[in-house]
Amino acid sequence: MANHKSAQKRVRANETKRVRNRYQAKTTRTQIKKLTSTTTKDEAKALLKEVSGMIDKLAKKNVIHWKKAANQKSKLAKRVNALA
Numbered sequence: 001m002a003n004h005k006s007a008q009k010r011v012r013a014n015e016t017k018r019v020r021n022r023y024q025a026k027t028t029r030t031q032i033k034k035l036t037s038t039t040t041k042d043e044a045k046a047l048l049k050e051v052s053g054m055i056d057k058l059a060k061k062n063v064i065h066w067k068k069a070a071n072q073k074s075k076l077a078k079r080v081n082a083l084a
Contacts, residue, residue: 021063028054035076041083048080 059069
């Protein structure tokens with residue numbers, strides 16, 4: 001365990017950030033699943049806008065890699081555009 005006061009604080013801060021990152025990533029994955037199961041184009045377009053923002057936020061905070069974020073957004077946009 002950490003011996004210095006600053007190191008102990010880092011441990012606490014890192015745990016808080018880890019929990020928050022996991023929550024945000026899980027919420028985003030749930031929304032992606034919801035979007036992929038959508039069948040109407042209007043609903044999918046609205047969800048795509050929301051999900052894209054969530055993915056961008058994760059990439060900005062380095063929770064996921066920016067290239068992975070770009071790939072996910074591209075794949076989702078393709079899926080939405082393919083809906084009739």
